[in-house]
Amino acid sequence: MEKTKLKLSNIFKHLFLVIRHRHGVFINCAKCGIPLRGLMHDLSKFSPSEFFESARYYQGNRSPIGVCRRTIGYSKAWLHHKGRNKHHLEYWYDQDCKVQPIIPYKYIVECVCDKLAATKTYAGKNYTPDMPLLHWQKYGHTAESNPKNKAFIERVFTDIYELGEEAVLNSKYMKRVYREICEAEDLREDS
Numbered sequence: 001m002e003k004t005k006l007k008l009s010n011i012f013k014h015l016f017l018v019i020r021h022r023h024g025v026f027i028n029c030a031k032c033g034i035p036l037r038g039l040m041h042d043l044s045k046f047s048p049s050e051f052f053e054s055a056r057y058y059q060g061n062r063s064p065i066g067v068c069r070r071t072i073g074y075s076k077a078w079l080h081h082k083g084r085n086k087h088h089l090e091y092w093y094d095q096d097c098k099v100q101p102i103i104p105y106k107y108i109v110e111c112v113c114d115k116l117a118a119t120k121t122y123a124g125k126n127y128t129p130d131m132p133l134l135h136w137q138k139y140g141h142t143a144e145s146n147p148k149n150k151a152f153i154e155r156v157f158t159d160i161y162e163l164g165e166e167a168v169l170n171s172k173y174m175k176r177v178y179r180e181i182c183e184a185e186d187l188r189e190d191s
């Protein structure tokens with residue numbers, strides 16, 4: 001497992017990619033009524049432990065974390081990132097617990113804004129509205145999390161595809177769907 005060499009050009013390409021992604025997340029978060037989360041989003045990506053590994057494995061059309069994982073078997077950048085950013089499902093996962101928490105509203109909405117912006121950033125001009133849902137169904141839903149968290153994300157991406165971003169990326173929609181899915185009482189049969 002040989003590490004890829006860090007290229008100077010990739011440092012700048014990765015920097016601009018992160019800036020473009022953060023801008024997309026900010027726009028999405030502002031539409032959803034959580035602009036501060038958009039401003040604070042992914043600041044850890046500028047830390048040396050995340051930035052240089054990601055620049056080393058920069059591809060431009062997909063996450064360098066996945067490339068790093070396939071190359072050396074793990075990603076120190078990801079381990080650092082998921083432990084510091086509450087908008088990731090993995091931040092909230094505790095393998096020693098049978099029940100995983102429901103992610104607070106502002107973080108799960110940021111999660112959706114992040115995944116949407118990442119899809120647009122990597123797809124570029126080839127982006128289509130079904131891409132976030134397809135990516136979620138192929139990769140995202142496999143993360144360990146409370147089923148309500150997963151249901152919320154899937155519902156939002158389904159509605160983005162079916163109804164369009166304008167109908168979905170707003171605080172009224174997000175709060176309503178969060179209440180319907182994440183704050184709903186579980187129906188249990190008495191045994």
